[in-house]
Amino acid sequence: MNTARFFSQNFWRSGKPAFYLTVLLITMLFFPCQQTARAYTIVCPKADKPLLLQARKNNISLVLKVIDKNELSELRIERLTRQGEKELIIDVLESQKLNKTWYVHYTLPLKKGTNRFRIFPDERELKIRYKPVRTIMNMDFEIPAAYLFHRKEVIPAQCSSCHSKKLPKDANLDVKQLEKSSDYSPACFSCHRQLISQPQWRHGPSANVHCLNCHQQKKGKTRISILTGRVDDVCFECHVNKRKFKESAHVHGPVGTGDCTVCHDPHGDKYEFQLWADGHSALCIGCHADKKDTLRQRVGFYSHGIIEGGGCIACHDPHSSPNRFQLYKPINALCTSCHTSLQGVTVGHPVGNHPLSGKTDPRRKGRELSCTSCHNPHGSRFRYLLIGDLLGGHVCSKCHH
Numbered sequence: 001m002n003t004a005r006f007f008s009q010n011f012w013r014s015g016k017p018a019f020y021l022t023v024l025l026i027t028m029l030f031f032p033c034q035q036t037a038r039a040y041t042i043v044c045p046k047a048d049k050p051l052l053l054q055a056r057k058n059n060i061s062l063v064l065k066v067i068d069k070n071e072l073s074e075l076r077i078e079r080l081t082r083q084g085e086k087e088l089i090i091d092v093l094e095s096q097k098l099n100k101t102w103y104v105h106y107t108l109p110l111k112k113g114t115n116r117f118r119i120f121p122d123e124r125e126l127k128i129r130y131k132p133v134r135t136i137m138n139m140d141f142e143i144p145a146a147y148l149f150h151r152k153e154v155i156p157a158q159c160s161s162c163h164s165k166k167l168p169k170d171a172n173l174d175v176k177q178l179e180k181s182s183d184y185s186p187a188c189f190s191c192h193r194q195l196i197s198q199p200q201w202r203h204g205p206s207a208n209v210h211c212l213n214c215h216q217q218k219k220g221k222t223r224i225s226i227l228t229g230r231v232d233d234v235c236f237e238c239h240v241n242k243r244k245f246k247e248s249a250h251v252h253g254p255v256g257t258g259d260c261t262v263c264h265d266p267h268g269d270k271y272e273f274q275l276w277a278d279g280h281s282a283l284c285i286g287c288h289a290d291k292k293d294t295l296r297q298r299v300g301f302y303s304h305g306i307i308e309g310g311g312c313i314a315c316h317d318p319h320s321s322p323n324r325f326q327l328y329k330p331i332n333a334l335c336t337s338c339h340t341s342l343q344g345v346t347v348g349h350p351v352g353n354h355p356l357s358g359k360t361d362p363r364r365k366g367r368e369l370s371c372t373s374c375h376n377p378h379g380s381r382f383r384y385l386l387i388g389d390l391l392g393g394h395v396c397s398k399c400h401h
Helices: 003-010 017-030 186-197 232-236 240-247 253-257 289-295 305-309 331-336
Strands: 040-044 051-055 059-066 076-080 086-090 092-098 101-109 113-120 124-132
Touching: 059 124, 076 101, 086 101, 232 240, 240 253, 289 305
Parallel strands: 051 124
Antiparallel strands: 040 059, 059 101, 076 086, 076 113, 092 101, 113 124
């Protein structure tokens, strides 16, 4: 006999309602009614606690396992505002049925900071903090909240039935050719196909689905390696001729710190050499923000023509150089490679016996007199890219007080 029926039959006829009321309260206290179990479970990401996602791409995959067909039609994912209000509804990416179980896939769009999602029908809340990263030097997977799908294994057992080595029909890859390589990693494709097929400029290992070349550094292991910190040694395993970069006197910061991914996406991107922005200038001002104004066409400012044409890399080697500022040549030799009328001239510009080299620069301690003593090589408010106005001798007075 269940508890409810027992109390309904005996509560009043016993003449001891207080006794039964006490028993009822004790029963409810120590044996609370069980909630109806969810008919779905979260396969990934495991969401017992708020997660931290460190990634270039601003999205994360959510997979729900559903065993109740009726609840399948009731599933709904909402992204919430900071105030907890509905911002948008997330559409289903795909739903796969395996036996009597459905695996429902979503792609959750993320914004920098904390993102909140609500899963219906039980209004369960999922919190994900997104930290955009441009360089893997800033990634730390040892943080307890850090999300790493492949932390324990390559593919979880419950995912392996669908996410196998068999490529989908629309993969558009020459499988017969790819299979000739022992580095072929087809199991990665089903989840990470956007890294392999979407970028316009693709890294060789990514384009050929050789994912484990970089992501499984310890051979024979079943775990995936997500590289952090210095990655140049991994890059130099293939790009062997690039080791010479470190031997130069002047090395670009990212090369010196061993992080090629500051500029290059290791999978692919929409610009040549897998750069995340145009490599002529736009990429450079991502870090060298003080030079941003030199790229803007505006009244009252003169930009160096070469920046508008060849960009920063017309003068600067983006990796390393024997010359200061990673210039391809010493300053005067570089300038006169375009301004050919001044080639070989050491005195007499702009006037009389004015030297162009071989003398100490009175304005810049420790530097030799050169073209950049009077001209700003990037841009200036004054004609001829001078560091001061010709009228009144202001440019001359910088040195000749």
